[in-house]
Amino acid sequence: MRILLIEPDKILASTYKRALVLAGHQVTMCAGAQAAIIAADQTQPDVVVLELQLPGHSGIEFLHEFRSYSDWSKVPVIVQSMVPAGEFAASWTLLSGRLGVTEYLYKPLTSLQRLTQSVAAA
Amino acid sequence: MAIHGNRQGAMSQQLLLALAEQLKLPLLQIARQAELGQPSDLPAVRTTAESALKLIDSYLLGVRLSTEGQTALALEPVSVSSVLYDVATDLTAAAQFYGVQLDLKVAGRYGPVLANRQALKSALTSLGMALIESLPALDAKRLSLDLAAHKCRYGIVAGIYSDSVKMRSVPLADGRRLMGQSRQPLHDISGQSAAGIFVADQLFSAMQLKLQSSKFQNLHGLAAVLPVSPQLSLI
Numbered sequence: 001m002r003i004l005l006i007e008p009d010k011i012l013a014s015t016y017k018r019a020l021v022l023a024g025h026q027v028t029m030c031a032g033a034q035a036a037i038i039a040a041d042q043t044q045p046d047v048v049v050l051e052l053q054l055p056g057h058s059g060i061e062f063l064h065e066f067r068s069y070s071d072w073s074k075v076p077v078i079v080q081s082m083v084p085a086g087e088f089a090a091s092w093t094l095l096s097g098r099l100g101v102t103e104y105l106y107k108p109l110t111s112l113q114r115l116t117q118s119v120a121a122a
Numbered sequence: 123m124a125i126h127g128n129r130q131g132a133m134s135q136q137l138l139l140a141l142a143e144q145l146k147l148p149l150l151q152i153a154r155q156a157e158l159g160q161p162s163d164l165p166a167v168r169t170t171a172e173s174a175l176k177l178i179d180s181y182l183l184g185v186r187l188s189t190e191g192q193t194a195l196a197l198e199p200v201s202v203s204s205v206l207y208d209v210a211t212d213l214t215a216a217a218q219f220y221g222v223q224l225d226l227k228v229a230g231r232y233g234p235v236l237a238n239r240q241a242l243k244s245a246l247t248s249l250g251m252a253l254i255e256s257l258p259a260l261d262a263k264r265l266s267l268d269l270a271a272h273k274c275r276y277g278i279v280a281g282i283y284s285d286s287v288k289m290r291s292v293p294l295a296d297g298r299r300l301m302g303q304s305r306q307p308l309h310d311i312s313g314q315s316a317a318g319i320f321v322a323d324q325l326f327s328a329m330q331l332k333l334q335s336s337k338f339q340n341l342h343g344l345a346a347v348l349p350v351s352p353q354l355s356l357i
Binding site: 008056112 | 157160
């Protein structure tokens with residue numbers, strides 16, 4: 001699968017990329033929301049793995065922009081974030097509904113194995 | 123006096139919260155790299171651990187200077203350019219790791235300033251490390267930071283500059299208010315809690331200096347003005 005990995009930390013991004021490549025996926029890394037939209041246009045990802053805490057434009061802003069294009073309205077998005085899911089409990093309907101987040105993973109508790117399983121199942 | 127003490131206590135608690143949030147990242151980096159189990163990752167793990175420990179050390183120094191006040195703050199004549207050189211040396215490994223080019227720019231020969239060398243070095247190192255970690259996420263065309271010293275009307279300005287980090291005084295003031303309460307108090311420059319910047323802020327405050335936005339050679343940055351003492355220039 002073609003994965004678009006949006007992760008602001010360079011070290012984590014390269015670790016996640018290696019794990020996903022070992023699992024047989026093609027991975028494009030982006031650190032910010034604007035670059036991610038351009039990369040999505042170039043690579044047409046099958047799955048997006050997204051951190052919500054990004055400098056400048058946030059992950060939520062990325063999701064609004066990403067979902068505004070009909071080509072990407074059905075692309076599964078897995079949120080993997082430093083923000084605990086509980087903080088988004090009130091807005092989970094928005095995230096899972098209009099913004100199409102298929103799964104929410106809390107980064108500190110998500111192993112590489114768990115991430116690759118989620119990507120494979122997406 | 124009690125109000126001042128309460129405010130200081132609250133600030134210190136907010137800084138501790140920001141630090142705790144920031145420290146999740148290096149622990150996570152190490153945990154995930156350990157999961158992959160590649161021996162080639164060991165230097166990266168070491169650099170990550172050293173940077174985290176330096177941040178904690180700087181925080182502790184800031185707390186000590188803030189609580190013990192002037193008795194702990196042993197001021198001495200300090201050469202700003204030599205401090206910047208030491209900071210650049212300390213940051214080199216991390217900068218290479220993050221693909222950031224570090225340049226040292228000292229515009230002229232300056233006399234010594236009255237400061238605490240260890241606190242000044244720790245403040246600039248924390249600031250530099252925070253910016254090194256943030257820079258790759260800013261979609262910048264060129265990843266470079268300048269450690270610079272230059273003269274202004276009030277003294278010698280020492281700080282860290284970039285053409286990507288457009289730090290202005292209003293977001294910095296907002297960030298100080300949001301520290302420890304927001305996940306991204308300086309959201310334009312960091313996806314994290316930016317604890318390194320606030321630890322630097324604390325250290326500069328303990329030295330009666332102020333971290334502020336600054337411009338140098340068309341670059342934006344964060345810096346402090348170190349007053350020059352006429353007596354010291356005789357040394």
